[in-house]
């Protein structure tokens with residue numbers, strides 16, 4: 001092969017590779033999130049802020065030392081809708097900072113540690129594409145049979161609490177990482193008041209939203225049953 005055609009081939013290959021790399025994700029719509037099961041009584045086509053988006057952002061962004069209220073890195077508090085919507089151009093994910101930062105971006109990719117996976121990215125993408133409304137589905141059922149820590153409580157805590165109450169310096173020195181941590185928190189009698197947003201308690205999850213009534217009831221059922229593991 002002549003040198004010039006070899007060069008041309010190399011350039012073409014390089015172009016293909018870099019354009020694929022450049023296209024990697026940001027300009028391509030991710031697949032729609034998997035619709036919830038039959039226990040979910042609201043619209044199966046809608047991505048709800050409270051149900052799907054906020055847990056992803058609380059876990060990935062509003063962590064202690066990052067974009068929680070106390071640290072508010074780059075002046076951004078991402079534990080509530082008002083703070084999150086500032087980074088969004090409704091209906092236009094590709095022009096929304098909240099979506100762009102999940103990929104390589106001038107200020108670096110977010111979150112700095114483990115990148116969001118495809119399912120987390122698609123939740124953010126489709127919520128913005130649908131208009132980025134402050135919506136929630138409260139009739140979303142939750143399985144209240146056989147309530148145990150492992151089956152019922154730990155998944156909720158992982159989604160809604162560990163961003164702040166996990167790691168080596170958990171918020172308010174309350175760790176909720178293990179079964180015994182959550183038992184200790186329940187025994188302190190601060191848990192249900194915080195989840196129910198009762199006066200005299202700090203409302204949790206922090207940021208103003210609450211768990212769904214069904215999820216709050218799961219915690220109460222679990223306590224009533226003697227906190228089975």
Ligand code: HEC
Nearest residue numbers: 062068079160161164171172190191194201202204205206
């Ligand atoms: C965005 C960070 C954040 C998230 C998410 C969060 N917490 Fe907290 N939590 C805090 C902070 C900070 C405090 C200290 C009080 C304050 O500043 O509001 C606290 C305090 C508490 C308290 C003490 C309340 C009291 O009145 O004594 C409990 C209990 C608690 N959290 C449980 C939870 C549970 C359960 C979840 C998940 C459903 C959760 N938190 C989610 C940051 C968070």
